[in-house]
Every structure is written in structure tokens, then in C-alpha cells.
Amino acid sequence: MVRGIRGAVTVKQNDGVEMVQATERLIAEMIEKNNIEPENVCSAFISATNDLDAMFPARALRELKGWENVPVMCMQELAVQGGLEKCIRIMMHVNTDASQKEIQHVYLEGAVVLRPDLQQSTN
Structure with missing residues (x-):
């Protein structure tokens, strides 16, 4: 079964190193x-x-050993007035036997406000 696993994180500034580290x-x-x-x-x-x-x-993701062949696409998030700024989001599609309730979505830093109902991270 294919399941979607969501994640999001915010960064403090528009800096490539910070963006990659937060995404990692x-x-x-x-x-x-x-x-x-x-x-x-x-x-x-x-x-x-x-x-x-x-x-x-x-x-x-490209720098992770073993992940070189995973299809990945970057895109721009919708610019909604009042939306969360400096945010990176991920939707990963994974073959798994886990049920939807067992999937653990991850929201870090300021992104915890996006889906507090799904928040299971301690960060």
C-alpha cells in the first residue's frame, strides 16, 4: 500500500546551507x-x-546515501496571504504495511502550527 508521509520545517533566513540542514x-x-x-x-x-x-x-535528499534513485521534485508553495513564511514542506509517497493511523507525520520548528492535530514530534 502506498501512504503519504508529510513533514514541514521552518528556517530563520533565506540561506542555502540553513535550508539544506533543516531539510536534512x-x-x-x-x-x-x-x-x-x-x-x-x-x-x-x-x-x-x-x-x-x-x-x-x-x-x-539527493545527498543521502541510497536515495540517489528516488524521484524527487521541488516546487513553490502557494503564496497565501497570512501563510507560514520560510517553510519547507515534504510529501513522501512510501510503500508500507503501516495503516494511516500508524504513519507519523513530522512538523519541526515553526511548522508545528500547520497541523497540530497530527503533531507527534517533540521539537
């Missing part, structure tokens, strides 16, 4: 909490708000 931290927690193996990942969509253009956040 987010992906690492998603992997750990959901026991994700790259061979089971169908694809990943990574979006960033329009105030983040210093780096493609997908670079973080």
Missing part, C-alpha cells in the same frame, strides 16, 4: 519515525515558500 533534519526524523527505506519510496515532493530561493531543498 526533517527527512532524518521522517525516516526514523516511519522506518523508511529508500527502496520503498515511490517519490517525494518538496515545496518551499516563495521567500526561500537560495537553494533547492531537494539537495538534502
